[in-house]
Amino acid sequence: MQEHADKQRQSGKTITFVPTMGFFHDGHLSLMQKGRKMGDELVLSIFVNPAQFGPNEDLDTYPKNLERDLELAEQQGVDIVYTPDTELLYPEGYQTFVSLETLPNFLCGISRPLFFRGVTTVVTKLLNIVKPHAAVLGEKDFQQLAIVKQMVKDLNFDVEIISVPTVREPDGLAMSSRNSYLTPEQRPCALTLYQSLCRARDLIEEGTTRAAEILESAARLVTSYPETEIDYIAVSDPVTLVDIETIDNPVLMAMAVKVGSTRLIDNMILTPQ
Numbered sequence: 001m002q003e004h005a006d007k008q009r010q011s012g013k014t015i016t017f018v019p020t021m022g023f024f025h026d027g028h029l030s031l032m033q034k035g036r037k038m039g040d041e042l043v044l045s046i047f048v049n050p051a052q053f054g055p056n057e058d059l060d061t062y063p064k065n066l067e068r069d070l071e072l073a074e075q076q077g078v079d080i081v082y083t084p085d086t087e088l089l090y091p092e093g094y095q096t097f098v099s100l101e102t103l104p105n106f107l108c109g110i111s112r113p114l115f116f117r118g119v120t121t122v123v124t125k126l127l128n129i130v131k132p133h134a135a136v137l138g139e140k141d142f143q144q145l146a147i148v149k150q151m152v153k154d155l156n157f158d159v160e161i162i163s164v165p166t167v168r169e170p171d172g173l174a175m176s177s178r179n180s181y182l183t184p185e186q187r188p189c190a191l192t193l194y195q196s197l198c199r200a201r202d203l204i205e206e207g208t209t210r211a212a213e214i215l216e217s218a219a220r221l222v223t224s225y226p227e228t229e230i231d232y233i234a235v236s237d238p239v240t241l242v243d244i245e246t247i248d249n250p251v252l253m254a255m256a257v258k259v260g261s262t263r264l265i266d267n268m269i270l271t272p273q
Contacts, residue, residue, distance in 0.1 A: 005131035014039035017132035032076040052118025211235035231256035
């Protein structure tokens with residue numbers, strides 16, 4: 001992969017990269033479609049990264065369908081699919097990790113303390129292997145996107161990070177590989193994330209400025225359904241991720257909720273009038 005990337009760069013071609021864990025849905029396809037328009041060669045990686053899974057998380061059961069993924073990637077015009085195995089990226093004796101000081105200490109990082117260290121480490125390795133000019137990530141994982149952008153800036157990576165808006169299913173549920181875990185009975189419970197965000201948007205448009213009121217409204221809605229357990233609901237500064245009390249500028253509302261054993265996340269930028 002590195003040798004190929006060197007040859008492409010030496011011949012003046014641009015490489016665009018989409019890192020994924022596979023089991024594709026339309027959200028992944030939107031990243032590929034964006035990447036296809038941006039460079040001469042589109043490289044996609046499929047790697048379920050063990051370094052970002054904590055104990056008792058779903059590493060062993062994370063959904064996979066490589067044959068279908070390769071078909072979908074080909075349909076989207078992907079040139080190369082890079083599928084390293086764990087032993088290649090984390091060989092015996094591996095001991096180097098990349099971590100940020102501040103951004104991982106909010107939102108998902110509170111309940112998943114190993115997650116972002118694993119993300120930044122594997123993204124660093126993949127950027128060094130694929131050597132892209134640009135990498136495309138989704139806005140559904142807003143904190144992950146912010147952390148990767150900060151890492152790229154701090155460590156002077158010669159790569160542009162491009163973001164693509166969240167893709168939703170017809171009922172509003174943010175597309176995720178983990179949606180496949182949901183039973184039909186759990187689907188209405190899962191929809192409370194998007195419904196809470198929409199309700200918050202409406203409240204702010206009506207003049208609500210107290211973040212506490214927004215959070216209380218969301219918590220009431222989510223907990224009114226069975227099988228839901230709130231990990232967090234937060235109204236934060238979109239850059240620093242620090243909690244906001246008074247909404248007088250655009251804010252990030254982000255949430256993570258367990259529906260049964262499935263952990264779902266969603267977010268929306270809310271802008272006061």
